[in-house]
Every structure is written in structure tokens, then in C-alpha cells.
Amino acid sequence: MSIKFSANITMMFSELPTLAERYGAAKAAGFKYVESAFPYFEPLESLRDAKEKAGVEQIVINTWPGDLKKGDVGLAALPDRQQEFESKLDLAIKTAKALNCKRIHVMAGMKPDNCNEAEMESTYIKNVTMAAKKFQPEGITCLIEPLNSRITAPRYFLTDVNKAVEIIKKINLPNLKLQFDFFHIQIMEGNLTKTLEKFLPYVGHIQIAQVPDRGEPDRQGEINFPYVFDLLRKLNYDGFVGLEYKPRGNTLDGLKWIKEYGLEV
Template sequence: MAPLKFCANISWLFTELPDFHQRISAAAAAGFQAVEAAWLYESDLEQLRRAREAAGVELVLINTPPGDIKGGDLGLGAVPGREAEFRQGLDLALKYARALECKRIHLMAGRVPMGSQRKAVAKEMEAVFVQNLKYAADILSKEGITGLIEPINTRITDPRYFLDSPHQAAEILEKVGKPNIKLQMDVFHWQIMDGNLTQNIQKYLPLIGHVQVAQVPGRNEPDSAGELDYRYLFNTLERLHYQGYIGCEYKPLGSTQEGLGWMRDYCTHSE
């Protein structure tokens, strides 16, 4: 079985360093061959490009812009009336993806609007999301880029996020019907919302285009105290021949470097 490939999420790791270009270099020095990030849009694009090339790492994933975070946004993909802003955000994400040779963009669904009940707006939000994803798929296919949708748990992390389970995401992907729009599996969110990880991984693996990991419930290193046996989960992904990257999207308990023992342990045992 081929060993798994890990990438450092530099929105969460190496935050001891203030700038993303510094974190790219630190990730490479720590042994990562790839990085990912949520939002890089306040960083100088040329500086990021030079840092990535100098470090020799691949940029695996970025997110579409969140919208107005202070105003309560966390993505716009499923938000009615914000379609033009979603397209503008997609254009900006594409600009960064092209320059940084990034082949995956997380198309963020967004939150149920304030003052609205989830059940009352669910059908409208799904319809908006499906149309926006179809639009994005056609744009991204010309660039050889995969779009991803990620369920985020509504029990702990974000009660108003629209897309919150792998089952809901699979239904939306079926309605979109585009081969370059796939499912992003964040094990942290899946465990909190549904558990049943072995069955869900087996069921949805054909749809999965990216994986992210963190321990539950603290969202710390995979080998920190918590509910999940990551050695078992990594073995499961190996056995099912998962070929993509696994993003390390967790909060280090101490320094990032001190918390990477789990990865060194995995690499030692997979040699």
C-alpha cells in the first residue's frame, strides 16, 4: 500500500510566524512537501509565489473568499442574493490558484442568513449552491482545477453553516453532476456530526477529493488525547487506496514543530 501524503495547513500550523510566506518555508523545513491555506488574499501574491518556488512545495488547496466576516459571512456559495459576489470571489481565488499552481479550491457554502430558519430556506439555499457549483465547475474545468465542498459541523464549530454532513454534500454533488466538483472530508467535522467514520469513508471515497484531519473534540494533533484512533483511520485510507493529500488542519498544543511527532511516527512505520 502506498503511504499517505500530508500537507501543512498554514492557516493553522506555524502560526508562530506572522506571514504566510514564512510559514511556507517553515513547513518545507519541517519535512512537508505540500501546504494548504484558507485565505491568502491579504498576502502579496508575488511574495507567496517566490516563497513557494524557493521552498519547492506544492500548494494543494485554497478556499474561496469568505465574504464579509465581520458581517457574519463564511463563504457565499449557497447564500441567496449573493451570486455576483460569489463569482467575484471565485475570480480572485482563480487568480491566486493560477499564480501559485494550486489545483484545488474549496468552494465555501456559507451560513444560513441571520433571522432565517434553516428549514425555511434549505431548498432555496441548495438550489443557489447547485447553480453556483455548476458555474464554478465550468470555469474551473478550463484551468484543470477541482472544486471542493466541505461539510462543517453545526454542533460545535458553526451552528449556522449550511452544509453540515457528508450525506447532504453527496446529494448536492449528485445534483451538480460535474466530475471536477468533489467532496472534502474533514474527519473532525464528520466525527462530530455523524460518527460512523469507517462506513462513511468507504461509502463516499469515490467522491472525496481531499481529506483533512484533527483530533476530536479539541481539534489538536491527531495523536493528542481524544475520540479518534488515527493509526486505524490512516490504515483505512491506505487500504482503500486513497491517493490524495491529507491536510493537517489542527491547533498545535505547543509549537508546531514539537507537535509533529505523530507524522514522523507514521513515516517511520510506513517505510
């Protein structure tokens, strides 16, 4: 069984200044599938046209992040920004439809200094439920993802994969799934084999990067990716694997790990 790799063009091909240009670069590198974090800061028509011209499939986008310059990383768990979350949810759906993207990751957001955990959890569950229900008629899967709080996002609301699955079970909608990122889960949880086996029925998308530098999934880090790819085959995982990593140098040079592992894009 071949693994379907999705190039994250927010992080990869950053040699080119725009997302629109990176669609073609991903295709030229052999990728059939791409994903991007926040396709909201370039003209949507330009992104749609570039994607169609390149002939690639858009796998995932995130919801509106908020003000990135002020440290926002999503809005879904923030009680005082409910109206903004709702209005930007429609933008995410419009963007996904234009890019023919069938998965949207609903980002939770960062805990404020005066954090009320219970209120944030209640808001998050309410907003994820709303999002999943709004996505259903469009055939879009709603994803939630725990991020690590030790390196990447110290104040992110959702950091525990066990808690994420509890929320998925509680909401209990068929199009609500887990985005399982090996980078974040290795840092927070470890025990990757058993964690993946346990939660695979809830997984709607997988992402990878090496730990601790979030570079290429090669041998320069904590995770044994040849073992991980064998595990995915063993478990008959037939979804996509997003390459959400920051190339250590030139993107194309960094892709040598694919051939070294006997894989292809």
C-alpha cells in the same frame, strides 16, 4: 503506500505572522505539500515567490470568505450576495493559478436569521455548478465540504456529508468532489469507516484533526488515527491528507505524532 501529508499553513506554523513566511517553515519541517484557507490578505506575488522559493506544492485553497470580522464563512449559498460570489470566484481562480493549485474548496456560508433553506440550496447548487464549470478549463477540481454545526460553525449551510454527496451527484460534473474532513464528520456523523468507504469514490481531498479540540491527530481525543491511516492504505487512497489542525503548542513540537505513528512527511 505512503500517505501524502499537506501542512495547513493557515493553522500550523502560526508562530510566524505571515503565510509567506510559513511556506519556508513547512519546508524546513519536511513537508512537500501545503494548503491554506484564505490566501487573499497578503500580496499574491509574495505568496507565489515564497512558495516557489520553498519548493513546496500548493494543494488546496478556499474561495473568498466574505467579511471574516462579521462572521462570514463563504458566500456560495447566500442569495443576496450572488454578484460578490461571482466576482470573487475569478479572484480564486487567479490565486490558484498563481500558486499552481489544482483544488479550490467552494465555501457555502452561514445561514442568516431569516433563512430560506430551499432558496439557499438552489443558490448553492447554482453557484457550485458555475464554479466547477469555470474551474474545468484550468484543470482545477471543485471541492465542497460539510462543516460541523455543533462546535465550529453552528449556522453553516452545509453540515451533512450525505447531503453533500447528493449535491455532487445532482450536479454530476467530473471535477466536482467531496472534501472529507474527519474532524467535522466525526462530530456530525461518526461511523467513520463505513462513511469513508461509502463515499470514497466522490472524495477529492481529505483533512484531519483530533476531536474535540481540533489539535494534533495524536491519541488525545476521540479518533484512532493509526487505525485511520491503516484504513486509507487499505482503501488505496492515493490523494492528499491535509493537516488542518490547530497545534496545542509549538508547531514543530506537536509534529512528534508523525514519528510516533511510524510515518513521515
